[in-house]
Amino acid sequence: MVPTKKTPTPAPGRPSSRPPSLEEPTEPRGPLPPKPDQEGAQPRTPTGAEPSPERRTTAQQGEFLTTSQGARLRDTDHSLKAGRRGPVLLQDHHLREKITHFDHERIPERVVHARGAAAHGVFEGYGTAESVCRAGFLAKGKRTEVFTRFSTVVGSRGSMDTARDTRGFATKFYTDEGTFDLVANNIPVFFIQDGIKFPDVVHAAKPHPDREIPQAQSAHDTFWDFVSLHTEAQHHTLWFMGDRGIPRSFRMMEGFGIHTFRLSNAEGETSLVKFHWKPTLGVHSLTWEEAQLLGGADPDFHRRDLSDAIEAGAHPSWELGIQVFPDNEEQSFEGIDLLDPTKFVPEELAPVQPIGRLTLNRNPSNYFAETEQVAFNPGHLVPGIDVTDDPLLQVRLFSYVDTQLTRLGGPNFAQLPINRAHAPVNDMLRDGYGQQADPAGVAPYRPNSLDGGCPFLAGERDGALEDLPVRVPEGVKERELSATFEDHFSQARLFWRSMTPVEKDHIVDAYSFELGKCYENTIRERQLQCLANIDEELCTRVAAALGMPAPGPTVPADDGSDGGVATSAPLSQLRGSWPTDGRMIGIVVDPEGDNSGLLDLHEAVVAASMTPVVIAPRGGEVAGVPVGRTFGTAASVEFDALLLAGTPLTAPDSRPSVDPKAGAPGSGDVEPRVGKLIDECWRHAKAIGAWGEGRAALEARTAPGGAGIVVGEDGQTVLGEIQSLLESHRVWERFPAGT
């Protein structure tokens, strides 16, 4: 063996006289403690709280850098050359391995739902579903590990979180009886009735094929061309022109399984159900202006919000509920066809009955391994839960595995750690790209005698998947849909009627914006015709904003599939009061002012399960509290409410102001970046509070005694009132305000 000239560099802290030790571990072992130079770089929550213990703090395991074959490396910065200035040698295995692996690091993004964020958690059954469903994970007190991924639909992986879009809400339940995936959205109805149309709607919504713009937007001609021609899409489109298209947070969204599923109980009796997720924090949205500003200020807003909340201990939770319908031959309920995925059943007709609770409590430690590689499939079912003949669902049952074969590089993606069932797996699937298993035995077939007849088939009492003996409707083979799918407008009308005035304003603004971005007048005209068929007021108002004539309706107004319900209260988001956990509270301070109460205030915000973010002219600490944002990095859209503890009235530095109002009469000479924060929070109907020296800026920039403006003796008193205002999310009285 040729001796090396250099000895390996000793690890920090080890006496250099010690020779390279043979006892050094070469096997991966637990994560190393952070090195001194890594301490300051540890990720922190905005509160300055320690990251959760689950969060891995080092990228690698083991001590020495090795090749993929475990051989230790002395150098990874220089390629092997023929002379220092000579060409690189082909024999450099480490170079080739490093570059080759890098070249193949990316996998195709999801064809839809490419942009997402996920978390681990637990589902606990209430036992209340027992009379209709025998699935073990729904039993009282049964806890099942889950992984939930939220997503936008249209944008690419790197697109902004706050685009106007439908949101995906997919949950993998790793149950003892096999994995169950509930692959849901935040809107209870879908664009299309038959899965064969899915490529059409997606091609129409994706960027134009010639210039590949616009990214993550529906505000363009091809989208409105399609939905105005394909009127079954109108109902879904109305929902996401409403506030549900721009959620405040993944934590504040409902989820819907959309399709009707068939459940069976221990006696083999079946029922039809629709699944609902109800968020503990209520359903809340951004304003359109906030969503647009966030696209620039923080394109990762929803992703950050979810992981920060989990890290700060504000674990988001949802109740799983079901609407239950009799499994009748017509598969319909109160005149609503349960197989039509463009229809929902108003909760007034069938209440949502809670059956369990989902809590997300752990962030993924590696985005690619978990969030990117997770593979959901509506066909992943467990005993007690089955599909129906909904023609959208039927096509989905084909599409998911098919796309994953390409996206995850072959048929063995179920072996990836995030996709592995937690129930014992004993399949006879063999070989193929990416095979990780080393199966024993010689007989991966049935029947066999060579492997002792294993594996055996489950008997009646062994809890196997069941093919329910459901009657198949008689008929001829044909490419048609049932006549009960023909009504495209009456449920959209029900949705519109159920909106409060401010929600209606938002919908009108959204249509006006989106259609205003189209180039083709004929598309606008055709969409106005669809709106006229939904509701005259909606059409007239959008037509007025576009400066176009409003057409009259061309279909009869009442065609019955609204189940006879005039308005449905749960469709509106503006009701009730909700917990404020994880809300972001910006606190503007003047480091030169009186900050004696700041530490206590900061602690009070944390104690109320919210996130305080101190905003100061420059970084560092103020009165023992870390500065979370400087005037340069703070954006109003990050905060749910703003507190003004003390506000420098003039700019602390001599940079020219970018605020056109600065120094102008009425601006009160408020530091311009603080002035902008206050103005935007005012315009977005957020609660704003001030006390002491903070009052001057508040009074200079907001209407005296305005709704949602809280002035008090001290920070704690003001915080209490602000939190009560936050329980209804926004100061709704302040609309309309041109947002």
Ligand code: HDD
């Ligand atoms: Fe889908 C992904 C939800 C109809 C084909 N879908 C996907 C995801 C969600 C949904 C949440 C992302 C899962 C994740 O986070 O990895 N999709 C829905 C809902 C639908 C629906 C609620 C209607 C009720 N989907 C639908 C149809 C088709 C697809 C009709 C095809 C005919 N969906 C896919 C897909 C995706 C997908 C192409 C992309 C990536 C993937 O599956 O794994 O197969």
